Amino acid sequence: MNFIDNPRKLRGFEKNLKxxxxxxxxxxxxxxxTGGFVLAAPVMTxxxxxxxxxxxxxxxxxxxxxxxxxxxxxDGTVTILAHRAEMGTGVRTSLPLIVAEEMEADWSKVxxxxxxxxxxxxxxxxxxxxxxxxxxxxxxxxxGASARTMLEQAAAKRWGVPATEVxxxxxxxVHSASGRKLGFGELAADAAKESVPSIEGLKLKxxxxxxxxxxxxxxxxxxHDITTGKAGYGADVRLPGMKYAVIARPxxxxxxxxxxxxxxxxxxxxxxxxxxxRGWPWPSKFQPxxxxxxxxxxxxxxxxxxxxxKLVWDDGANGKYDSVAYRKELEEASRKPGLVVRQExxxxxxxxxxxxxxxxxxxxxxxxxxxxxxxxxxxxxxxxKAEIWAPVQSPGGTREDVAKTLGIPEGNVTVNVTLxxxxxxxxxxxxxxxxxxxxxxxxxxPVKVQWTREDDLHxxxxxxxxxxxxxxxxxxxxxxxxxRHRSVAPTIASTFAAGAKHAASFELxxxxxxxxxxxxxxxxxxxxAAAFTRIGWFRSVxxxxxxxxxxxxxxxxxxxxxxxxKETLLALIGTPRIVKPAVKDMWNYGEPYDSYPIDTARxxxxxxxxxxxxxxxxxxxxxxxxxxAVHRSFVSYIATIVEVAVDDKGKLTVPxxxxxxxxGTYVNPERIASQIEGAAIMGLSLAKYxxxxxxxxxxxxxxxxxxxxxxxxxxxxxxxxxxxxxxxxTPPSGVGEPGVPPFAPxxxxxxxxxxxxxxxxxxxxxxxxx
Amino acid sequence: xxxxxINGQEQSWDGDPDxxxxxxxxxxxxxxGTKFGCGQALCxxxxxxxxxxxxxxxxxxxxxxxxxxxxxxxxxxxxxxHPVQKxxxxxxxxxxxxxxxxxxxxxxxxxxENPKPSHDQIREAMSGNICRCGCYQxxxxxxxxxxxxx
Ligand code: FES
Ligand code: FES
Numbered sequence: 001m002n003f004i005d006n007p008r009k010l011r012g013f014e015k016n017l018k019x020x021x022x023x024x025x026x027x028x029x030x031x032x033x034t035g036g037f038v039l040a041a042p043v044m045t046x047x048x049x050x051x052x053x054x055x056x057x058x059x060x061x062x063x064x065x066x067x068x069x070x071x072x073x074x075d076g077t078v079t080i081l082a083h084r085a086e087m088g089t090g091v092r093t094s095l096p097l098i099v100a101e102e103m104e105a106d107w108s109k110v111x112x113x114x115x116x117x118x119x120x121x122x123x124x125x126x127x128x129x130x131x132x133x134x135x136x137x138x139x140x141x142x143x144g145a146s147a148r149t150m151l152e153q154a155a156a157k158r159w160g161v162p163a164t165e166v167x168x169x170x171x172x173x174v175h176s177a178s179g180r181k182l183g184f185g186e187l188a189a190d191a192a193k194e195s196v197p198s199i200e201g202l203k204l205k206x207x208x209x210x211x212x213x214x215x216x217x218x219x220x221x222x223x224h225d226i227t228t229g230k231a232g233y234g235a236d237v238r239l240p241g242m243k244y245a246v247i248a249r250p251x252x253x254x255x256x257x258x259x260x261x262x263x264x265x266x267x268x269x270x271x272x273x274x275x276x277x278r279g280w281p282w283p284s285k286f287q288p289x290x291x292x293x294x295x296x297x298x299x300x301x302x303x304x305x306x307x308x309x310k311l312v313w314d315d316g317a318n319g320k321y322d323s324v325a326y327r328k329e330l331e332e333a334s335r336k337p338g339l340v341v342r343q344e345x346x347x348x349x350x351x352x353x354x355x356x357x358x359x360x361x362x363x364x365x366x367x368x369x370x371x372x373x374x375x376x377x378x379x380x381x382x383x384x385k386a387e388i389w390a391p392v393q394s395p396g397g398t399r400e401d402v403a404k405t406l407g408i409p410e411g412n413v414t415v416n417v418t419l420x421x422x423x424x425x426x427x428x429x430x431x432x433x434x435x436x437x438x439x440x441x442x443x444x445x446p447v448k449v450q451w452t453r454e455d456d457l458h459x460x461x462x463x464x465x466x467x468x469x470x471x472x473x474x475x476x477x478x479x480x481x482x483x484r485h486r487s488v489a490p491t492i493a494s495t496f497a498a499g500a501k502h503a504a505s506f507e508l509x510x511x512x513x514x515x516x517x518x519x520x521x522x523x524x525x526x527x528x529a530a531a532f533t534r535i536g537w538f539r540s541v542x543x544x545x546x547x548x549x550x551x552x553x554x555x556x557x558x559x560x561x562x563x564x565x566k567e568t569l570l571a572l573i574g575t576p577r578i579v580k581p582a583v584k585d586m587w588n589y590g591e592p593y594d595s596y597p598i599d600t601a602r603x604x605x606x607x608x609x610x611x612x613x614x615x616x617x618x619x620x621x622x623x624x625x626x627x628x629a630v631h632r633s634f635v636s637y638i639a640t641i642v643e644v645a646v647d648d649k650g651k652l653t654v655p656x657x658x659x660x661x662x663x664g665t666y667v668n669p670e671r672i673a674s675q676i677e678g679a680a681i682m683g684l685s686l687a688k689y690x691x692x693x694x695x696x697x698x699x700x701x702x703x704x705x706x707x708x709x710x711x712x713x714x715x716x717x718x719x720x721x722x723x724x725x726x727x728x729x730t731p732p733s734g735v736g737e738p739g740v741p742p743f744a745p746x747x748x749x750x751x752x753x754x755x756x757x758x759x760x761x762x763x764x765x766x767x768x769x770x
Numbered sequence: 771x772x773x774x775x776i777n778g779q780e781q782s783w784d785g786d787p788d789x790x791x792x793x794x795x796x797x798x799x800x801x802x803g804t805k806f807g808c809g810q811a812l813c814x815x816x817x818x819x820x821x822x823x824x825x826x827x828x829x830x831x832x833x834x835x836x837x838x839x840x841x842x843x844x845x846x847x848x849x850x851x852h853p854v855q856k857x858x859x860x861x862x863x864x865x866x867x868x869x870x871x872x873x874x875x876x877x878x879x880x881x882x883e884n885p886k887p888s889h890d891q892i893r894e895a896m897s898g899n900i901c902r903c904g905c906y907q908x909x910x911x912x913x914x915x916x917x918x919x920x
Contacts, residue, residue: 224850373868422902450806709902712897
């Protein structure tokens with residue numbers, strides 16, 4: 001695997017864990033009240049459970065050490081460290097909750113503390129790929145069980161009884177034979193002296209004794225602060241002497257500043273300085289684009305100053321990027337053979353022999369993340385030390401990139417993770433934090449770099465743009481005997497290496513080569529596509545266009561054969577089996593295939609569950625229609641039914657959405673529901689409005705008036721969520737992303753049922769009004 | 771010198787009178803509960819209440835509010851127990867939470883004007899406030915709960 005197959009390899013991480021002293025910054029002091037050392041932390045490599053995950057293969061792997069993650073104070077307060085970033089999924093609550101569960105801590109006495117970026121100490125912290133629960137359910141249980149064991153051992157010693165006779169129960173250790181009890185706080189100091197038990201010997205709780213896991217009765221830890229305005233996001237950090245900056249960046253990706261005139265800007269009240277910011281050539285991963293910064297005493301003055309700048313840019317080679325012309329290029333490429341990435345049987349011959357060929361060519365434009373909180377970061381650089389406060393999904397990666405950008409050792413960089421006002425993949429890329437670091441270094445004062453919404457739309461790492469073309473060959477009985485899917489889209493790899501034109505394996509594995517249908521002749525192809533702007537990952541990534549095409553095609557086949565959508569879908573999925581696509585080293589979301597195979601029994605199950613609960617086939621009023629779609633992504637299985645209503649003017653509303661999810665063993669069903677409700681709205685946003693378009697190399701949209709997202713008056717009236725109960729050993733799988741892909745195709749199938757119109761190009765825009 | 775009462779406290783400003791109230795609140799007065807989401811009155815993240823009305827602070831200049839009473843999320847209720855705030859917690863509305871201060875201020879203003887809004891009135895009144903995480907179903911339920919107690 002080269003780095004393009006795995007961009008995260010670019011991070012230059014070190015596999016070996018170092019013995020290092022806990023810095024003063026870390027309020028956590030191990031189990032006890034006195035300071036301690038983080039010893040060589042055991043990396044989980046052995047097969048401890050009935051399944052394995054890819055966690056150990058992530059940069060810096062997994063750290064299982066209670067002294068790193070848990071502290072017990074003499075008053076009994078248990079502090080648990082959240083090492084992943086909170087962007088709305090609930091992870092900052094869910095992971096510590098797992099520790100508290102195993103540890104027998106009382107959640108009302110638990111405080112959650114956010115870890116700063118230090119992967120050597122905490123293990124991998126990259127919060128994306130819908131991985132946190134699936135990679136950390138077991139390690140967090142082991143950490144909690146270790147802490148519990150240490151507390152139990154300390155109590156047993158105090159009482160002079162065998163450890164087997166004592167038991168931690170709800171924040172106390174009890175010796176039931178004698179009726180003695182000691183609170184966690186009373187045991188803290190002694191427990192800290194106990195050696196950390198080996199992972200092998202740990203006794204984990206029987207799931208039937210769980211108080212919190214799987215129950216959904218614990219609210220997120222930030223709930224109160226969010227409702228009172230106290231929750232701290234990136235922009236809410238204020239330091240003494242801090243300056244406020246906004247930056248004018250090259251309007252075309254790869255463009256350069258030719259000249260600038262600061263005179264008018266300097267006349268604006270509150271503006272203190274205008275200065276150039278270093279930029280890197282495109283592509284350069286997450287390095288800043290460069291430009292001109294306006295430094296002021298408040299953000300309002302900085303924005304007004306920027307408006308007054310006179311700027312001359314050289315647009316460079318991407319100045320010709322034009323979305324209308326590019327769409328034609330993609331369409332043409334999709335009509336010719338391309339790099340074959342999966343081949344079973346002989347699709348060419350079978351298509352020629354088919355009784356009927358159904359062809360669908362689907363177009364999905366670029367999308368912007370537009371997290372509610374635009375990118376923002378605060379930096380304080382003094383000499384060869386840097387401290388950052390930022391809403392970043394990957395604090396470890398940010399730390400490495402800040403160190404490299406400033407040319408200082410990584411150990412001199414502290415990255416504090418604030419709450420993220422949404423992330424969706426945008427905040428995995430830390431360009432905004434690097435800008436703040438560069439400016440602070442030059443100014444010698446702390447500085448906050450605030451992106452405006454216009455900046456966010458103009459300089460995003462956009463979701464790709466794609467044409468997906470599917471040809472399905474049917475025999476005379478309407479059975480699908482051939483399937484050819486060509487997927488053409490600029491690749492995320494182009495942001496890491498100039499000239500990358502084919503999808504990386506992780507992109508191929510998102511709905512193209514892992515297509516689960518039982519068809520004898522399959523060809524998946526990936527013709528070339530060049531990139532002309534920064535392409536990045538957006539919640540569920542390539543699964544959006546692939547699921548859109550594949551599941552729309554199911555609807556088209558149903559129509560061509562006069563059969564029910566759901567029955568057509570189940571027939572295509574075929575027999576319950578483990579799918580083994582003929583693809584070498586198929587990317588499986590980084591997970592071992594044994595533990596996380598494509599299991600069509602589970603795929604069928606979510607279809608059947610949503611059909612039953614969502615009353616598939618129910619009578620709907622005139623002008624309404626039902627559509628269904630299913631998709632496996634992030635190793636979870638999700639099926640959605642959308643009811644749409646289209647009035648005689650073509651106005652579309654969504655009275656009801658039903659979604660079934662099988663995400664294996666889960667922690668907090670209440671947060672699963674909130675993610676799925678949100679995914680339906682994001683799916684509706686991208687279907688109805690989502691398009692970032694380019695003209696002369698520049699993004700045409702500016703703000704929420706021309707890059708629209710769904711508002712309350714047009715959101716689904718009700719979204720019902722059904723969670724498949726896990727088997728005893730079902731591994732946990734993704735939740736944050738996989739709700740998005742099935743929504744749009746289910747909606748298209750519903751629109752077809754309601755109106756007879758098949759929409760193949762997004763966004764819907766005015767297509768229903770014609 | 772512009773004087774304005776914010777959450778019951780008098781504040782003054784002698785800088786640019788055109789400074790948007792949002793940036794005065796956040797950067798000058800240190801009241802960071804009010805959020806920046808678009809700067810163009812398109813998203814509602816910056817919503818505050820001025821004399822009982824929900825107002826977008828990003829397009830309201832500090833000069834426009836001279837002598838008036840501004841309430842931000844920090845001043846909605848001393849303990850954070852305004853019926854809307856309580857309902858928000860009861861329903862577990864937030865995901866990332868970034869839009870929620872604006873949503874809560876908008877909802878509080880709605881209920882002052884119309885204590886028992888219908889489903890359609892809630893959806894209409896709240897549709898100037900974007901939630902990119904997509905909490906709308908719960909926002910609607912929470913407004914309903916705050917207005918009816920059920
Ligand atoms: S920031 Fe004021 S409405 Fe968006
Ligand atoms: S909760 Fe994230 S934008 Fe509303």
